Amino acid sequence: xxxxxxxxxxxxxxxxxxxxxxxxxxxxxxxxxxxxxxxxxxxxxxxxxxxxxxxxxxxxxxxxxxxxxxxxxxxxxxxxxxxxxxxxxxxxxxxxxxxxxxxxxxxxxxxxxxxxxxxxxxxxxxxxxxxxxxxxxxxxxxxxxxxxxxxxxxxxxxxxxxxxxxxxxxxxxxxx
Amino acid sequence: xxxxxxxxxxxxxxxxxxxxxxxxxxxxxxxxxxxxxxxxxxxxxxxxxxxxxxxxxxxxxxxxxxxxxxxxxxxxxxxxxxxxxxxxxxxxxxxxxxxxxxxxxxxxxxxxxxxxxxxx
Amino acid sequence: xxxxxxxxxxxxxxxxxxxxxxxxxxxxxxxxxxxxxxxxxxxxxxxxxxxxxxxxxxxxxxxxxxxxxxxxxxxxxxxxxxxxxxxxxxxxxxxxxxxxxxxxxxxxxxxxxxxxxxxxxxxxxxxxxxxxxxxxxxxxxxxxxxxxxxxxxxxxxxxxxxxxxxxxxxxxxxxxxxxxxxxxxxxxxxxxxxxxxxxxxxxxxxxxxxxxxxxxxxxxxxxxxxxxxxxxxxxxxxxxxxxxxxxxxxxxxxxxxxxxxxxxxxxxxxxxxxxxxxxxxxxxxxxxxxxxxxxxxxxxxxxxxxxxxxxxxxxxxxxxxxxxxxxxxxxxxxxxxxxxxxxxxxxxxxxxxxxxxxxxxxxxxxxxxxxxxxxxxxxxxxxxxxxxxxxxxxxxxxxxxxxxxxxxxxxxxxxxxxxxxxxx
Numbered sequence: 001x002x003x004x005x006x007x008x009x010x011x012x013x014x015x016x017x018x019x020x021x022x023x024x025x026x027x028x029x030x031x032x033x034x035x036x037x038x039x040x041x042x043x044x045x046x047x048x049x050x051x052x053x054x055x056x057x058x059x060x061x062x063x064x065x066x067x068x069x070x071x072x073x074x075x076x077x078x079x080x081x082x083x084x085x086x087x088x089x090x091x092x093x094x095x096x097x098x099x100x101x102x103x104x105x106x107x108x109x110x111x112x113x114x115x116x117x118x119x120x121x122x123x124x125x126x127x128x129x130x131x132x133x134x135x136x137x138x139x140x141x142x143x144x145x146x147x148x149x150x151x152x153x154x155x156x157x158x159x160x161x162x163x164x165x166x167x168x169x170x171x172x173x174x175x176x
Numbered sequence: 177x178x179x180x181x182x183x184x185x186x187x188x189x190x191x192x193x194x195x196x197x198x199x200x201x202x203x204x205x206x207x208x209x210x211x212x213x214x215x216x217x218x219x220x221x222x223x224x225x226x227x228x229x230x231x232x233x234x235x236x237x238x239x240x241x242x243x244x245x246x247x248x249x250x251x252x253x254x255x256x257x258x259x260x261x262x263x264x265x266x267x268x269x270x271x272x273x274x275x276x277x278x279x280x281x282x283x284x285x286x287x288x289x290x291x292x293x294x295x296x
Numbered sequence: 297x298x299x300x301x302x303x304x305x306x307x308x309x310x311x312x313x314x315x316x317x318x319x320x321x322x323x324x325x326x327x328x329x330x331x332x333x334x335x336x337x338x339x340x341x342x343x344x345x346x347x348x349x350x351x352x353x354x355x356x357x358x359x360x361x362x363x364x365x366x367x368x369x370x371x372x373x374x375x376x377x378x379x380x381x382x383x384x385x386x387x388x389x390x391x392x393x394x395x396x397x398x399x400x401x402x403x404x405x406x407x408x409x410x411x412x413x414x415x416x417x418x419x420x421x422x423x424x425x426x427x428x429x430x431x432x433x434x435x436x437x438x439x440x441x442x443x444x445x446x447x448x449x450x451x452x453x454x455x456x457x458x459x460x461x462x463x464x465x466x467x468x469x470x471x472x473x474x475x476x477x478x479x480x481x482x483x484x485x486x487x488x489x490x491x492x493x494x495x496x497x498x499x500x501x502x503x504x505x506x507x508x509x510x511x512x513x514x515x516x517x518x519x520x521x522x523x524x525x526x527x528x529x530x531x532x533x534x535x536x537x538x539x540x541x542x543x544x545x546x547x548x549x550x551x552x553x554x555x556x557x558x559x560x561x562x563x564x565x566x567x568x569x570x571x572x573x574x575x576x577x578x579x580x581x582x583x584x585x586x587x588x589x590x591x592x593x594x595x596x597x598x599x600x601x602x603x604x605x606x607x608x609x610x611x612x613x614x615x616x617x618x619x620x621x622x623x624x625x626x627x628x629x630x631x632x633x634x635x636x637x638x639x640x641x642x643x644x645x646x647x648x649x650x651x652x653x654x655x656x657x658x659x660x661x662x663x664x665x666x667x668x669x670x671x672x673x674x675x676x677x678x679x680x681x682x683x684x685x686x687x688x689x690x691x692x693x694x695x696x697x698x699x700x701x702x703x704x705x706x707x708x709x710x711x712x713x714x715x716x717x718x719x720x
Contacts, residue, residue, distance in 0.1 A: 007184070011187070033382075033438065034385075037385065037435075040431070051183050056183070056415060056416065056417045056421075057256070057257065057417050057420070057477075059417075060417045060420040060421045060423075060424045061253050061256075061420065061424075063424035063425070063427070063428070064249065064253070064420065064423060064424035064427055065246070065249050065250060065253060067424075067427070067428065067431070068249075068424060068427025068428065068430065068431065068460075069242070069245055069246045069249045069427070069457070070246060071431065072242050072430065072431065072434060072453060072457060073239070073242045073243060073246055075434060075438075076234075076238055076239045076242050076450075077239065079234050079450075080234050080236065080239055136416070137256075137257050137260050137261075137416065137417065137477060138257070138260050138261040138264065138475070138476075139261070140257040140261070141256075141257030141258045141259070141260050141261030141262070141265075142261040142264065142265060144254065144257055144258055144261075145258060145261075145265060145268070145269045145272045145273070147268070151272060154254065154272065154276065155272070155275055155276060155279075157250075157254060158251065158254070158275075158276040158277075158279040158280055159279055161247045161250060161251060161279075161280060161283070162247075162279045162280060162282060162283040164247060165243070165244060165247045165283040165286075165287065166283060166286055168240070168243050169240065169286065169287055169290055169292045172236050172239065172240050172243075172292070173240075173290055173291070173292060182413040182414065182415055183413070183415075185402065185412060185413040186399075186402055186413055186415070189398075189399060189402045189412065189413075190395075190399065192398075193394075193395040193396075193398040193399050194391055194395050196394070196395075196398060197390065197391050197394035197395060197398075197538050197541075197542075198391055200371060200534050200537070200538070201390070201391075201534045201535060201538065203371055203534075204370070204371045204372070204373070204375065204533055204534035205375065207371050207372050208371070208372055208373060208374050208375055208533060209372075209374050210374065211374065234450070237454075238450050238453075238454050241454045241457065241458055241609070242453075242454070242457055244458075244613075245457045245458060245460065245461060248461045248465075248617070249460070249461070249464070252461075252464040252465060252468065255465075255468055255624075256419075256420055256468065256471065256477065259468045259471045259472040260471060260472075260475060260476060260477055261475075262472050262475065262628065262631065263472075263475040263631075264475075267632050269632075270628050270629060270632050273625075273628060274625060277621055277624070277625060281618075281621060284613075284617065284618070287613075288613070288614065293609070293610070293613040293614065294606070294610075295605060295606030295609050295610070
């Protein structure tokens with residue numbers, strides 16, 4: 001297993017670099033369209049991390065939904081609200097407040113995850129379905145519709161999607 | 177760990193999938209003539225000089241299509257594991273999915289009636 | 297090909313790495329490589345004969361090597377980058393377009409033993425990778441610094457993204473029937489080919505792939521006579537060639553996927569064996585079926601006129617998506633209604649006698665699934681019949697409406713009688 005280990009560590013390192021570097025570039029790059037593209041890179045890194053976590057279904061879903069749909073949506077939204085072709089700069093004079101808040105948020109999340117990893121956090125009580133390595137997609141599907149497990153969130157998700165679509169149409173068609 | 181082996185294949189494949197089209201392009205860079213002049217680099221506008229700034233009247237309809245696609249995409253994400261597990265589940269799974277799809281069909285019918293699916 | 301390893305005595309990981317690498321190169325170059333030679337020739341000859349002309353017949357025997365001078369022409373063209381174009385994105389877009397198409401070949405089951413990577417999420421993998429090609433078009437249109445390119449790219453992306461919905465919904469049906477997302481599993485579970493069980497899903501998948509790959513009658517993405525050449529108007533030389541190659545190979549890939557999902561992939565008499573003969577037979581079946589679908593695609597391309605963009609979108613959202621949802625629900629319902637009785641068929645076979653012998657000859661799984669398949673087929677045909685009636689009523693209403701408009705005289709241009717002198 002030693003040989004497989006270093007391959008996984010290498011992949012993890014590369015993917016982390018891609019994810020974090022991409023995320024940093026999203027906020028650092030002045031051209032807003034380039035920021036959307038860096039987001040694409042970062043989300044791809046997240047998909048790779050899902051693969052390493054033995055959740056290939058979530059990796060494929062990440063590529064399909066996030067990279068293939070939501071990034072397109074974001075780019076369309078950028079085009080809708082700004083002049084397209086010029087170098088669109090985003091200037092923020094309060095960046096130091098943002099930096100402070102994000103550092104605090106990072107410390108809080110890191111603390112929670114460290115406690116959860118050691119098993120002493122009461123928040124993460126239930127077995128997360130997607131990351132147990134001996135579960136398959138079929139188990140995931142069965143759990144989704146099982147009334148004792150995730151059936152209610154399943155139906156509520158469709159309600160949420162319906163609401164989102166109707167809301168967006170109401171807003172978008174008003175000014176048509 | 178056959179899983180890792182398969183995905184290693186995909187990882188290497190990903191690298192090759194970018195190298196394979198890059199090769200002819202790089203070969204072309206070596207073989208092509210390079211006589212650039214200012215006229216060649218102008219942007220194309222049906223043979224006349226470009227008029228005005230290059231911005232486009234962006235219809236909100238494009239955004240609506242992408243949004244409806246996102247909603248249906250997420251719906252299919254929920255449907256995939258259900259479909260894989262369907263053979264082993266009881267009859268109740270069908271009714272749960274019926275409810276799920278019916279709610280989204282309501283959204284589609286709403287979009288249809290409100291004219292959000294028209295091109296213009 | 298992942299089993300084709302550990303012949304080297306170097307070291308375990310290096311051997312795995314090298315074998316995987318070679319396998320990758322083989323699979324990728326199959327998808328992109330030799331098919332471009334033969335398939336392009338077939339495409340052009342077929343189109344030529346339909347249009348009552350000869351097609352390429354000078355280079356090589358019967359014009360088979362036509363792609364070679366085409367390739368040389370494209371490679372030696374000057375590469376002109378328009379001013380103000382975003383250099384990085386401009387160069388990445390053609391790479392991404394081709395890369396997205398090649399990545400699909402990683403999960404293509406060529407035969408029972410030959411598959412790049414049999415992911416257990418193969419079906420959703422190839423859908424998500426195909427959506428990267430859509431992104432490439434958007435990047436190309438934006439990076440060209442040309443409003444026509446951008447307009448063309450936006451239209452193309454809106455159309456491509458819309459047609460992914462019925463495609464994914466129609467993939468769900470074979471996944472549901474087979475109970476697995478892995479491509480090899482989908483082929484192995486097709487004891488009865490799914491095109492005979494759920495022809496509506498096959499039709500929806502085929503049509504949405506026609507739109508996704510930009511083939512006629514939906515080729516307003518690539519042959520934009522209204523917007524010059526659409527999103528790739530500012531691309532020259534090999535980069536343009538890469539876009540063309542991506543679109544062409546994508547068509548072939550879509551045919552291969554259709555063959556795998558609905559016509560049983562490498563299944564056929566004698567292809568189940570684990571030896572070399574079985575592998576070659578499976579590969580031959582897979583390739584033959586792909587070519588049949590490709591023939592149908594070429595037929596449609598050369599006979600059907602192009603549709604408008606609003607007709608295309610209306611067709612998708614008002615016809616294909618509701619139809620695919622109804623189809624999904626119907627198949628789900630019937631699948632739970634009639635469960636294939638594998639056990640009783642097996643006991644009949646083991647009991648011997650005429651019936652047992654007959655079942656054994658045809659195949660136990662085939663016989664067990666037959667009643668459900670027949671009911672599903674009947675339900676599909678019923679839905680098609682109802683659909684035909686609905687479309688007929690719709691056409692009659694449209695004719696009546698257009699007839700009213702056409703018969704009311706236009707106050708601005710009253711019809712004039714034109715006197716023509718004959719003779720003299």
